[in-house]
Amino acid sequence: MTTSPILEAHELVKSFGDLTAVKGVSFAIERGESFGFLGPNGAGKTSTMRMISAVSQPSSGSLSILGLDPRTHGPEIRGRLGVVPQEDTLELELSVRLNLEMFGRYFDIPREVLRERASELLEFTQLSERANDKVDNLSGGMKRRLTIARALINRPEILILDEPTTGLDPQARHLLWERLYRLKREGVTLIITTHYMDEAEQLCDRLVVMDHGSIVAQGPPRELIARHSTREVVELRFGTDSHDELRDRLTPFAQRIETLPDRILLYVDEGDDTLRELHAAGITPTSALVRRSSLEDVFLSLTGRTLVD
């Protein structure tokens, strides 16, 4: 076994005319790792994904996927990747099973192998009972799972998922996450973009935070939180708009304060202690909530903005 990264990017840039969507990002992904790109819409995640899927070529910088150069080995690399795009791109008029088998032929996989593998994947994504239904009749969560099954038809070494759970209800999301854990256990390298911080915390061993086409932080989720935030956060609501004035009064109580349109966040180590101190000082919010710091707080601290507007 070699220890070189399964995917390595150095100073990747992607421009479209005057617009530079990705401004020189560098990262390395290890085999078997689950790696995330976290950032708001328009941060350059999808452009980055298209480059590491060996679909679009970088405008500059170097990229190595599975030890190969996508400029010269595109088809060979793509034959060993699975891609789950943001939209499902399924053939709505065809059956669930045919969607898998027909797609598999793009990889030149023999028919008998495809038939067997399609059955396995339908089982894995819990779609066996719907095998002969038209895709048009499936729910959003089922279509998503079918898109994942389709991306696995060539037994990829790397599975690339772009916003895998956007638009899904909580139950469908958890089912999908659970399937992704299973894939990871089987040794598949996962690369995920998301603008949901809970998804990034749940799924990713390591992640980069992107904003405006650049990487603003990278590391394991827990480490990022430890480095860029406090242990706990106190969320206060006052039912008033004059947050600026309140901010001054609250400053002594926290290591850092963020003022959002509807609430004020106090970054502290022990939230309950802070609440007691506030009470003693006669500050009475209409509601107060103590929670652990999350990646959302990391993003807020790094960019001054929230992930989901």
Added chain:
Amino acid sequence: MSNALDTPLGRPRWQRSWWYHAKYYAQTWRGSVASTVLFPIFYLSALGVGVGHLVSAHTGLVQGQTYLHFIAPSLLATTAMQLGEGESLWPVLAAVKWIRSYHAAAATPLEPEDILVGKLAWVVTRAFVTGIVYTVVIGAFGALQSWWCLTLPFIGGLIALAFSAPLVAFAARAQSDGSFTTIYRFGFVPMFLFSATFYPVSAYPGYLRPLVQFVPLYHGVALARAAAFGEGSWGAIALHLTFLVVMAIAGVVWGRRTMRRRLVD
């Protein structure tokens, strides 16, 4: 996680795209097969026999042919054109924008060129098979007078390609289907009517006749007639063939650019 057991079949990549299109059609063909056989029969009965009755009473033979025989080959040519259009505008826009199935294909070993060539090869295949059916029907109406008629399915394939290639290229760069209806209304419908389809070029006033040379379908119609009747000069045939081949090549070159820009930029 090895692919060693897959033993890939070694098919060229464009062929996998051709196969996908063919398989898709095979799943959704039911309506179109009946019309492929019935449409030429209706058409030749109504126009060839019905209108032809009036024409023969009024003018007699048209360029040495009965009216039925005169219009039968042009039917094959116009059908090939319509097939080329029908496969190329909306289905391609759907594949690059609405359903995005070409984007899905571009994430597999296929390159944009493979997707394009597979698509066009499929259009030619369909036109060729339709050409065989039409040749048989036209023959059954007695309109075939030369062994050259065996080239009719190939001519059908070429006509479909000459129209399909530039239209696929155009659709691959479209953002909406707004312009498609205009192309139909002001491009294809007039072309269908005025390409010396229903009457010889000599029906036009002298100053209009050279202009017909610039109507693509005219060359297809003229080729189909030449093949059905085994007539026409080699020079004219070479011109018709060249016109269609140039259209096809220009379409492929343009399509390569638009597909690449749409799918992998």
